[in-house]
Amino acid sequence: MSSAPVPASRIARLILQDFRTYASLDLPVSRQLVALVGENGAGKTNVLEAISLFMPGRGLRRAELGDMARQGGPGSFAISLTLDAPYGEHRLGTGIEPQSEIGRSSRICRIDGTTASSPTAFAEFLRVVWLTPDLDALFRGPAGDRRRFLDRLVLAVDAEHGARVNALERALRSRNRVLEDNPDDRLWLDALEREVAELAIAVAAARRETVERLAALILETREEDSPFPFATMGLEGEIDTLIATLPAVDAEDRYRAILRDYRARDRAAGRTLVGPQASDLLVRHGPKDIPANTASTGEQKALLIGLVLAHAGLVASMSGIAPFVLLDEVAAHLDPRRRAGLFAALESLGGQVWMTGADPSLFTELEGRADMLQVSPGKIEALSTP
Numbered sequence: 001m002s003s004a005p006v007p008a009s010r011i012a013r014l015i016l017q018d019f020r021t022y023a024s025l026d027l028p029v030s031r032q033l034v035a036l037v038g039e040n041g042a043g044k045t046n047v048l049e050a051i052s053l054f055m056p057g058r059g060l061r062r063a064e065l066g067d068m069a070r071q072g073g074p075g076s077f078a079i080s081l082t083l084d085a086p087y088g089e090h091r092l093g094t095g096i097e098p099q100s101e102i103g104r105s106s107r108i109c110r111i112d113g114t115t116a117s118s119p120t121a122f123a124e125f126l127r128v129v130w131l132t133p134d135l136d137a138l139f140r141g142p143a144g145d146r147r148r149f150l151d152r153l154v155l156a157v158d159a160e161h162g163a164r165v166n167a168l169e170r171a172l173r174s175r176n177r178v179l180e181d182n183p184d185d186r187l188w189l190d191a192l193e194r195e196v197a198e199l200a201i202a203v204a205a206a207r208r209e210t211v212e213r214l215a216a217l218i219l220e221t222r223e224e225d226s227p228f229p230f231a232t233m234g235l236e237g238e239i240d241t242l243i244a245t246l247p248a249v250d251a252e253d254r255y256r257a258i259l260r261d262y263r264a265r266d267r268a269a270g271r272t273l274v275g276p277q278a279s280d281l282l283v284r285h286g287p288k289d290i291p292a293n294t295a296s297t298g299e300q301k302a303l304l305i306g307l308v309l310a311h312a313g314l315v316a317s318m319s320g321i322a323p324f325v326l327l328d329e330v331a332a333h334l335d336p337r338r339r340a341g342l343f344a345a346l347e348s349l350g351g352q353v354w355m356t357g358a359d360p361s362l363f364t365e366l367e368g369r370a371d372m373l374q375v376s377p378g379k380i381e382a383l384s385t386p
């Protein structure tokens with residue numbers, strides 16, 4: 001096995017209480033690779049989702065927290081990890097209390113028994129990246145999906161990015177509302193546009209920085225015989241052109257002027273037309289730089305895997321800690337050469353990898369190299385091999 005490029009955290013024990021299919025699960029884990037095998041609906045993705053909740057946001061399904069509490073349970077859930085981290089063992093926990101009648105349930109975060117204010121605090125101990133089947137349509141789907149994907153990439157290297165994106169969305173909603181209800185209130189619009197511009201430039205600059213770093217890393221680590229195609233990436237949008245061509249202060253002034261000039265058009269459209277909310281992530285591949293959306297289904301999958309692997313490498317080099325990698329039903333879609341290439345690449349990343357698949361034979365070559373676990377509704381045990 002290749003040596004880890006940077007220190008890695010491992011989950012040594014995962015405890016789930018009233019989380020989705022699991023009333024009570026206490027799972028010890030020992031290896032870097034973990035394969036979860038089970039029938040459709042057995043509860044494999046639920047485990048990955050539980051781990052993904054240690055990143056800010058709503059996890060890999062983007063579900064409401066209240067929906068994750070086990071049906072028929074008390075209405076609360078708790079997830080706890082014992083983390084074997086490079087600089088000692090830590091216990092991290094998250095979950096919700098039973099939902100109150102008036103409000104939504106609020107998220108609880110704990111680190112070594114002490115309450116943390118938000119999941120952003122977990123970033124000191126772990127980062128998580130993931131690939132799920134719903135990303136298969138990423139390249140041919142709407143630009144909004146690619147922006148969300150990109151924002152998740154940024155979030156893994158910059159824990160504050162999620163808060164910035166949320167603040168920008170709130171500020172844009174306020175501006176759109178004032179344009180609709182009080183279009184002649186120039187002072188109010190000036191103030192809102194100042195706020196929108198500051199946040200928009202910060203969001204667009206953070207995206208650009210991540211895309212540039214990722215593109216450089218992909219170029220640097222490119223291997224001719226890699227089973228995952230080489231990708232080039234870029235951002236397309238008016239605000240991205242401003243950021244690329246002007247110093248940040250000038251880009252902000254210029255963008256504020258655009259907002260002012262576009263008031264009537266934005267009012268007619270019912271939304272703010274220019275800004276990070278209108279950018280797109282462009283991915284191309286192959287020696288001829290072909291747009292990813294025209295690649296074959298299998299090629300798009302391989303391209304995505306290549307991007308996620310490169311991203312995991314970027315997170316490791318920027319945060320100083322190899323991230324956890326969650327791969328939901330990824331191995332099943334690969335031919336044997338690509339699957340072997342994937343497993344080798346994952347081992348060399350160094351971070352713990354949790355993979356799912358319905359067919360145990362997908363992971364046969366990992367026997368002795370991975371924790372092989374059999375998932376059935378509500379429980380997980382060691383997979384017995386014939």
Ligand SMILES: Nc1ncnc2c1ncn2[C@@H]1O[C@H](COP(=O)(O)OP(=O)(O)OP(=O)(O)O)[C@@H](O)[C@H]1O
Nearest residue numbers: 020021040041042043044045046067068069070071
């Ligand atoms: N809040 C909940 N309480 C109880 N069960 C739930 C809850 N939410 C989802 N489930 C159940 O979890 C199951 C789905 O689990 P999961 O998505 O982890 O399956 P999976 O093993 O990944 O399946 P597949 O191979 O089809 O992707 C479904 O049977 C669903 O009804």
